[in-house]
Amino acid sequence: MSDRTAPLPSRLLRGAHRTLTGLHPALESLLAGVVGLLIGAALMYIWGYNPWRAYIALFRGAYGGSYEWASSIARGTPLVLTALTFSICLRAGMFNIGAEGQMYMGAIASVSIALFALPDGLHMITGLVFAAFAGAAWSLVPAFLKLTRGVHEVISTIMFNWIGRWLALYLAIYVLVDPARAEKTLSIPVGARFPVLVRGTDLSYSVFLAVAVAMVVYFVLWHTAVGYEVRAAGLNPTAARYGGIRNKRTMFLSFILGGMAAGLAGAAIVMGLPPTYAIFGGGAMPQLTNIGFDGMAVAMVGRNHPIGILLAALFFGGLNAGGRVMQFYGSNPVPLEMVRVVMGAIVLTMSIPELIRLFPAIRSQGERFIGLWKRAVERSRRRSA
């Protein structure tokens, strides 16, 4: 870091996006989490559930013991990677909504290693390289369209999500299908799987992959000239050009890096999430669906900073893991969907400051109404005096 005298927390979050509430970014994220949970509680109350008991079940299921922790971390692992996809591109000044599609391509590419045999370690590395390559390739097309034709990346990446999804499903059902069980693809050979880290849980060594990628992203962005260029171009493209930075290059680079992270997310699920080690084509790929989109929420709560993303992924992973417990909890079975409501509420809360920034009119109207209200209060006070 540039200044070792600054206190650790502020050093860790240096460069995280400025907040509008004036709070520390981490605090603002925490606040959004609390507000999200409160909104969820209100909805549970309205529909006749006991929110208190539901949340106790949720948090016990998420962080109540070592098994629960392992399960939460396992669920957070792919989210770290897809969150990094979104964050890298956002730091470069672009909205890459395409982590979902890039992740599908990564997953399919890693399954394809089941078609051939290799020595164990090499086989696994091949799977990871395939996945990273496929994810990067899938993100390059929108990047290329943007650079040459000016197609906005939000539009093209969303479209590529759908192309990616159906292409992956097609390959899962017709090409890589397991001849013995038509509902799933071939399984990753045992030697190419991430070994289980905590016996009896689905937490595998893939978590180290996610943490390692987060660290690499951190070092690239804050400790290399290339990352410096990416961040400069994202914050002020005009100044970056003045500084001799080729903005097109940084754009391309951030899409490649982001695509690789998303591809690895696909690999982390297929190669590192017991017990299946395969894609369920017949079930429309349930273990993959939404990992890319949830990653965007994680990135947002994690303030687009690798360290923040690790913490936020732990929280979202916990919500996913604990949600399963919540829905089976004795006399108060709250549907799993409620967890998604909470996630949605958190994302909405997080985006309110951003909305105000994007639409100053909202703020000025708000201030006007506050002013009117104050004047009315004053008038009534004067009248009563």
Next chain:
Amino acid sequence: MHEDGMATSSNGGDGYFLRAEGITKIYSDGTAALKEATLEIHRREIIGLLGENGAGKTTLTKILSGLLPPTKGRVISPRGPVRFSSPREALDFGIGMVHQHFALVGTFTATENVALSHERPFSRIRLEQTKERLEALMAESGLRVPLDVPVSQLAVGEQQRVEILKVLSRDVDLLILDEPTSVLTPLEVDELFALLRRLRDDGRSIILITHKLKEVRSVTDRIVVLRQGELVGDVRTRDTTTEELARLMVGRTIDERSDAVELSDEEIPMHREARRAAEDRNVLHVEDLVVRGDGGEIAVNGVSFDVRSGEIFGIAGVEGNGQSELVEALTGLRPAVSGTATIRGTNILGVDPRAIYRLGVAHIPEDRWKLGLVLPFTLAENAILGIHRWDEFRGPLSFLRWGRINRHVRKLIDRFEIQATGPSAPARSLSGGNQQKLIVGRELAKDPAIIVASQPTRGLDIGAAKYIRDLLSEMRENGRAILLVSADLDEVLARADRIAIMYEGTFMAIRTPEELDRETIGLLMGGVTAKEAA
């Protein structure tokens, strides 16, 4: 129609329509933009508001049109004091302003744009009625504009007419135009002036903000001159001369400058000699350079000059006459149409900024916030912008050497007296003067052969401005070449060895400061050549 407008129009014989009394405006940073300015606006007249950059023209009109509250003084009409808290209230009163940068929605037609300007929250938009009204207005004023074409497809002059129409549709009595001719072709200028005369004859008052002497004389009835916030002249156009206007506008004699170079008489010849030795070394050579502006217009129109080591070559002139485009073309930020520009024989046109820096160019950009700094970045991060790939700061695997960078930044902080908490303070937290010192420090640390400094002291307090000017002089003594582009005439006169005066994309003249008196400069800046004035 509105009652205020009705009342004032029946009061037309009272002598004035609006009177600004003792207006003083002091901005929150302490700069006094206007000092005790008093101005009467009559019906049926076109007033030219003349002055250099920063003379207070825009501030005065913003106060009149309700965009800014005055610090002291008041605006009164014959019916009593008027106070506006928004441009909309000023419009309701009958004062409308056409800004230099248009506020039009490009995909909307003229009718839709005008309807939009009438819109209030939850009001209904009646396009048919608006169109009928505009047609009537166009017939009445003689101003013609296609109503059903998206305005982005209209020429700039037509877009300006849409803006004027927008304001006229609000039944204004006073129309304020901010530098309306700067974007127009000569033919469009003639049309605009004909329109303004018609509007005046219909009983409206018009204020025309400009710095162009010829134009202001051709169309106005009365000319008000502002200089450094003071109203220094209020003359009838037919009773004045171009020379008088130029003198009023530029004013101060060179001796009155607050921060002239402090060199005693004995020192000067010595420096001059020392410099002369290096003088024949041409660093920058520019020939017949033509550059387009953002709107595709020719902004720099065939400029030729040399900058030698050990000299400050100043470019003076009112902003917006092509200086920015010239600097951008020379620093790799804007392509040139034709011509040549070389640094010690190497071409720099159409070359990457990074490659240009490698030739020994330092660039102090005119816009600190847009170009010079990445505001959310720290001091350390900003201090390596453009030189972040130098071996000094970049190790193997492209790793940045933060230790060295921080040491470098601490040196800059000490050497250039930057008031900051340390290398990790965000650049945003610095004051304007310290931000500029950071940029200047970064650029000078490149050990450049030529420094391109564009408006290097704009917006700075006197102390910081003097500090930066002294640094530039010091660099000159060290044998660097300096291209100083500044709208601050005093700065250029005090520091430059040769001065080019730029007007509408060309150099009116290249002279030494000794050859220039304030009247000549005023004339040249206003686009009048010495011959024409004679």
